[in-house]
Amino acid sequence: MEYKVKTYEEAIKVVEEIGLLPLAPLIPGFPSLHGITSPDSWHSDTELDPWIWRTKFPTDGIAGYGKFMKKKSILVSRQLLPYVKKVLGYTESVEDRYFDGMVTKEALTIYKLIRQEEGIDTRVLRGVNS
Template structure:
């Protein structure tokens, strides 16, 4: 299913994402394509229009796909048509604060989510600062909390922002920015999936039937418990 260099442009990749519904950035799902596997290695990190690394920010920015470390802490694109059902299937029916009271999530995750809710699209450096987690020894807890929130589809990567110095000049690598999935859905005229988690899982399975290999469906069903 995976042929190196078969996809060259962002528009071609958008069609692949739309057809498959879920597409990881790197190889992750057995018997299933990835952005890395479908594109030419020489186009990565070139900064050109053909650079697949830059596409990851365009998809959520243009409302074509949700993007985040949704599966096993790995970056994945989920098409806009699949995203409401995906969020319902992998997310929790309880608010994060309730999960925390029940010992099901970390304090750091609660702190970060509350900040992101109040600052949709916040970039990583500012988020660490507002969370008072700038110390080097706090980085692991910070990263774990971000991965936790993406794994339960509470938040997603909304894009990347250029780091600027005090004079407003670009300084250093671009920084990842985050927003809540509910905000992205609203901003892109998408509605929450109204059914139960089981119904959302059933919706996804039906959508996979025509485009996914049996091996891939079995793997994701087990990993996501859907």
């Protein structure tokens, strides 16, 4: 299936349809945001810039954004995210893992902020522990 995406709204439809969308090519024969958008639109600082969209997806509650596979950035649809979390996640709570020494105090603080303010922009979180 070939996609040519120009707008954020079109990208939302792709993420919702296929569930997982790596930013860069990752899975042979599987689309990536880079592969379905124009190279000229990247880092253009316009509304057509996919680099800006990567932070809009989680802020708007459309998809999760993170390094879920092979340390590569991937968008995961809201519908698929609970399953990805189950497959890749822990059964223990973050608090329990903190008390067991598996999570740093900084990570616990960030987790609590995310829980309090769902959809918080990742750029805001970067300044929390600096």
